Amino acid sequence: xxxxxxxxxxxxxxxxxxxxxxxxxxxxxxxxxxxxxxxxxxxxxxxxxxxxxxxxxxxxxxxxxxxxxxxxxxxxxxxxxxxxxxxxxxxxxxxxxxxxxxxxxxxxxxxxxxxxxxxxxxxxxxxxxxxxxxxxxxxxxxxxxxxxxxxxxxxxxxxxxxxxxxxxxxxxxxxxxxxxxxxxxxxxxxxxxxxxxxxxxxxxxxxxxxxxxxxxxxxxxxxxxxxxxxxxxxxxxxxxxxxxxxxxxxxxxxxxxxxxxxxxxxxxxxxxxxxxxxxxxxxxxxxxxxxxxxxx
Numbered sequence: 001x002x003x004x005x006x007x008x009x010x011x012x013x014x015x016x017x018x019x020x021x022x023x024x025x026x027x028x029x030x031x032x033x034x035x036x037x038x039x040x041x042x043x044x045x046x047x048x049x050x051x052x053x054x055x056x057x058x059x060x061x062x063x064x065x066x067x068x069x070x071x072x073x074x075x076x077x078x079x080x081x082x083x084x085x086x087x088x089x090x091x092x093x094x095x096x097x098x099x100x101x102x103x104x105x106x107x108x109x110x111x112x113x114x115x116x117x118x119x120x121x122x123x124x125x126x127x128x129x130x131x132x133x134x135x136x137x138x139x140x141x142x143x144x145x146x147x148x149x150x151x152x153x154x155x156x157x158x159x160x161x162x163x164x165x166x167x168x169x170x171x172x173x174x175x176x177x178x179x180x181x182x183x184x185x186x187x188x189x190x191x192x193x194x195x196x197x198x199x200x201x202x203x204x205x206x207x208x209x210x211x212x213x214x215x216x217x218x219x220x221x222x223x224x225x226x227x228x229x230x231x232x233x234x235x236x237x238x239x240x241x242x243x244x245x246x247x248x249x250x251x252x253x254x255x256x257x258x259x260x261x262x263x264x265x266x267x268x269x270x271x272x273x274x275x276x277x278x279x280x281x282x283x284x285x286x287x288x289x290x291x292x293x294x295x296x
Contacts, residue, residue: 030106051087069082077125081173116163140169146158190217194211195237203265206238
């Protein structure tokens with residue numbers, strides 16, 4: 001995202017694995033990731049929007065890791081896990097002696113589609129306990145060992161094994177979350193198709209009827225499917241996605257409110273201001289000032 005010199009920006013991070021990594025997946029420890037960031041000139045404490053998954057694990061005995069994902073600050077405890085998905089804006093805690101510099105752990109990164117079926121989503125740090133903790137550790141150990149053993153099998157077989165082992169780890173984590181995890185919606189079901197269409201087109205239309213027509217569903221079907229998957233209506237889900245992107249741009253870039261409005265498909269900045277106030281209770285610029293800590 002191009003900006004004037006000195007402007008606040010969101011760093012778009014493409015998938016660039018180590019040369020020895022299998023196609024589509026990489027395992028890297030915190031120290032190596034810090035070194036990669038320095039080599040590639042990426043400030044890991046600055047806002048980033050990666051195009052790939054991060055599964056962050058803090059080793060037992062490490063210091064906790066502070067991590068912010070889309071304006072929510074998380075503290076990943078020793079032995080804990082946090083899953084950050086493609087497109088989310090996240091950043092590590094800053095400071096030369098800050099949590100990111102002293103924490104110890106490992107991160108599994110992979111391209112969308114590497115795992116055939118995404119398991120139920122887990123949006124908060126998970127620290128498995130009891131028998132589940134041992135099973136999660138076994139899944140992690142098996143995945144890391146297979147990753148390190150590239151060359152023992154043909155690459156295609158190696159990748160198949162990694163996909164299967166990563167799927168097991170993700171499922172174990174999903175069901176180690178408090179209360180377990182609800183079943184994931186069908187990959188080709190109405191909600192999954194609606195969600196994909198929203199990600200593609202939310203800057204072009206804010207009408208659920210347009211998505212329904214494009215997908216071949218009724219608005220009632222999309223609303224029922226979205227309610228079942230998220231607990232909110234299709235319109236509320238769509239509006240929340242637009243508000244989230246507005247907040248990302250307002251906080252992490254220096255675009256003016258009118259420019260943000262145009263980026264999100266509003267022809268009249270006043271309409272954007274009304275829309276944002278209805279959902280957040282503040283004007284866009286007031287939200288920016290408070291989020292950045294510059295409000296009087």
